Structures are given as structure tokens and as C-alpha cells.
Amino acid sequence: MMLSALRMRVLGVNSTDYSSSIPSIGELNTEGDRVLVARGGQGGSYHSEFLPSKGQTRQIRLDLKLIADLGLVGFPNAGKSSLLTALSHAKPQIASYAFTTLRPEIGKVMYEDHKQISVADLPGLIEGAHMNRGMGHQFLKHVERTRQLLFVVDVCGFQLASKTPFRSAFEAVQLLIKELELYKEDLPCKPAVLVVNKMDLPDAEDKLTELQEQLLNPHEFSHLLPDDMVPKNNMVFRHVVPISAATGFGIAHLKTCIRQSLDKDASMATESLHCDRLQALRGAVPAKNTLTWGPTASV
Numbered sequence: 001m002m003l004s005a006l007r008m009r010v011l012g013v014n015s016t017d018y019s020s021s022i023p024s025i026g027e028l029n030t031e032g033d034r035v036l037v038a039r040g041g042q043g044g045s046y047h048s049e050f051l052p053s054k055g056q057t058r059q060i061r062l063d064l065k066l067i068a069d070l071g072l073v074g075f076p077n078a079g080k081s082s083l084l085t086a087l088s089h090a091k092p093q094i095a096s097y098a099f100t101t102l103r104p105e106i107g108k109v110m111y112e113d114h115k116q117i118s119v120a121d122l123p124g125l126i127e128g129a130h131m132n133r134g135m136g137h138q139f140l141k142h143v144e145r146t147r148q149l150l151f152v153v154d155v156c157g158f159q160l161a162s163k164t165p166f167r168s169a170f171e172a173v174q175l176l177i178k179e180l181e182l183y184k185e186d187l188p189c190k191p192a193v194l195v196v197n198k199m200d201l202p203d204a205e206d207k208l209t210e211l212q213e214q215l216l217n218p219h220e221f222s223h224l225l226p227d228d229m230v231p232k233n234n235m236v237f238r239h240v241v242p243i244s245a246a247t248g249f250g251i252a253h254l255k256t257c258i259r260q261s262l263d264k265d266a267s268m269a270t271e272s273l274h275c276d277r278l279q280a281l282r283g284a285v286p287a288k289n290t291l292t293w294g295p296t297a298s299v
């Protein structure tokens with residue numbers, strides 16, 4: 001599993017020497033950062049009859065954040081766990097009631113060239129998740145640490161309970177974007193693919209057509225949502241893929257789309273790394289020497 005915690009090494013013996021250069025826990029930002037968690041005791045010496053003193057004891061709460069290539073984002077019952085089952089060998093719990101998934105589960109999607117992509121099945125979000133409704137914060141924090149997002153909606157729409165409003169697939173997409181935006185404004189900037197599930201249900205084709213039209217012009221349909229739930233900026237999905245996790249329809253195509261999307265980002269990242277290195281190299285070479293590499297340089 002590609003789970004990653006803030007990795008901490010307890011720096012033991014005579015740590016007084018090192019403490020100034022090591023950040024405190026609150027300053028930890030990046031994976032690989034070192035932190036002084038507990039100060040080791042003084043070693044034994046002549047004055048203490050060679051008995052070492054005790055080091056500090058601390059209780060530390062580690063907030064484990066998940067890292068996966070893709071995170072499944074959707075309302076309960078959209079079919080996220082069913083999709084993970086269809087894509088990988090993972091066996092998450094699947095049921096027709098909301099909140100079946102309460103903990104993230106990772107599955108690996110395998111490709112013929114042996115490339116593996118990790119997909120995190122995340123618990124379903126509900127309206128108000130950004131305000132921590134339905135343990136929203138606990139679920140949303142995992143979304144932050146996935147490279148890309150896989151939105152999953154039920155083509156026929158969704159109603160959480162008899163007292164809550166029915167939401168069409170389009171409304172579900174918009175509300176999910178808004179929940180991410182309200183939780184962290186830049187979350188909807190992540191690259192995303194939209195999966196329209198349950199295409200085996202009656203009228204699914206018509207509903208898909210309607211959804212596609214609405215997604216082309218979301219502003220025209222913003223009246224369908226309360227004003228404060230209309231996203232500020234709309235997400236541009238790299239692919240919109242109709243599937244049925246139940247029958248397997250569209251799964252092969254979806255695998256191709258997510259691979260393309262991840263490969264695209266990987267090659268962009270490599271390109272920008274090369275550019276940075278080249279810039280750094282150019283900056284490092286004194287101006288009068290810059291033309292010494294090419295065959296015409298000595299002319």
C-alpha cells in the first residue's frame with residue numbers, strides 16, 4: 001500500500017547538538033523532513049558515575065494521510081467501491097446503503113506493460129462535507145494527497161435520504177466541485193476524470209446525453225442549484241467516461257483514459273524538470289563561455 005505518514009525518526013542520544021537545525025513538529029511540511037520528537041538523555045559520565053539520564057517521553061498523534069495516484073470522489077452509493085473492484089483486485093465492501101465505505105482502501109490497477117496505478121476508494125462525501133458534515137474533513141483530507149481525481153456519479157442521480165433533495169448527475173458533479181472548493185480552494189484545480197456509472201440502468205443513455213449537454217454549458221444550468229452551491233470555477237474534466245461497474249461496460253476504456261491522464265502529467269513534470277535544470281546550468285555558466293559547446297563555437 002502506498003500509505004505515507006509523516007515519517008519520524010526519534011533522535012536519541014545527546015540530541016542537544018542537533019536540535020537547533022531540526023524543525024519542530026508543527027513545521028513539518030514535506031515528506032522526508034526530519035523532526036526532533038523527543039530529546040535523548042545525557043550519556044553517562046564520570047560525574048554521574050557513568051549512569052545515563054533518561055530521555056524525554058512524548059505521546060505523539062500522527063495524522064496519516066493517504067497517497068495514491070487517483071482518488072475516487074463521489075456521493076455515497078455512486079459505485080466507487082464497485083468501480084475499484086472492477087478496476088483492480090481489491091475487495092472493498094459494497095452495499096446498497098450509504099456510507100458503506102468508512103476507511104480509504106487502495107487498489108492497484110495493472111497494465112500490460114506492468115505499470116501499476118494506485119487508486120484510493122474514499123468514503124462518500126455529502127453536502128456540507130466542507131463544514132465537516134458526515135465526517136467530511138476526515139474524508140476530504142485524503143483527496144488532498146492524491147495526484148488526480150476520479151469523480152464518480154450515478155447517471156440516474158442520487159438522493160441521500162427522503163428528507164434531502166434529489167440531485168441529478170449534473171447537480172452531483174457541481175456539488176462535489178463546490179465541496180472541494182469550499183474545503184480548499186485549489187482542490188478543484190487537480191486534474192480530473194469524470195466517471196458516469198450505472199449505465200446499465202433504464203434511460204441511462206438519455207440521462208448521459210442530458211449530462212453531457214449540461215457540462216458543456218454549466219452556467220446555463222446553475223439555477224438548478226442554490227446560489228451558494230454554484231462552483232466559482234468549473235472543472236474541465238480530461239475525459240468523461242460512461243461505465244457500468246456492475247457489467248464491466250466501459251472499464252477498459254476508463255483504464256486507458258486514466259493512464260493517459262497520468263502519463264500526460266508525468267511527461268509534463270519531466271519536461272519542466274529538464275527545463276529547470278537547463279536554466280540552472282545556463283545560469284551557472286559565465287556569459288563569455290556560453291558558446292563553447294557547439295561545433296561552430298570555436299569559429
Ligand SMILES: Nc1nc2c(ncn2[C@@H]2O[C@H](COP(=O)(O)OP(=O)(O)OP(=O)(O)O)[C@@H](O)[C@H]2O)c(=O)[nH]1
Nearest residue numbers: 076077078079080081082095099100101124245246
Ligand atoms: N445497476 C448498477 N448498480 C451498481 C453499479 N455500480 C454499483 N452499483 C450498486 O450501487 C450500490 C452502491 O455501490 P458501492 O460501490 O457500495 O457505492 P459507493 O460509492 O462505494 O458507496 P459508499 O461507500 O457508501 O460511498 C450497490 O448496491 C452496488 O451494487 C452499476 O454499474 N450498476
Ligand SMILES: [Mg+2]
Nearest residue numbers: 080081100101
Ligand atoms: Mg464504498
